[in-house]
Amino acid sequence: MGVMTENVRDIRMEIKGLLLDPSSNVPVVMLKEEGGSRHLPIWIGVFEANAIALRLDGCEPQRPMTHDLLRSAFEELGADVERIVISDLRDSTFYALIYATQQDRSVVIDARPSDAIALALRAQVPIYVRSTVLDKAQAADQAAEVNDEQLKKWLEELNPDDLGKYTM
Secondary structure, three states, rough: OEEOOOOOEEEEEEEEEEOOOOOOOEEEEEEOOOOOOEEEEEEEOOOHHHHHHHHHOOOOOOOOOOHHHHHHHHHOOOOOEEEEEEEEEEEEEEEEEEEEEOOEEEEEEEEOOOHHHHHHHHOOEEEEEEEHHHHHHHHHHHHHHOOOOHHHHHHHHOOOOOOOOOOO
């Protein structure tokens, strides 16, 4: 189900939903393991949440947004976005990589996960998370469980109706 990269397994994910954290009103993109049960919530900025929400809702803006511009730049330069990978979690910050090819050359570009996800939606490419990131996030969740039982309860009680349309 995953891609082997640098001896670490990349787990294919899907966007389960986009919602607001009830305790902070910060947008959260919820990723879910395809064919599995693991989830990964990533807190993101308002502008990136809006870009993701527009695409999830199937809205096409009249003028290109930043992530549309980025996709167009890849296309005009003859590069294909292949996939994005949430590649690391350090000090409560997620990191991502955009994998692309240009002719016979592979390119890897550092990105914020929210930007990478917005681009993946526009380029219609898969989203992956490194197994080590899922492990670190789970460990962080377990450590935070002692301090933040409310968040854990909220994540466990999510149902499809909670993950409906995202509005700002």
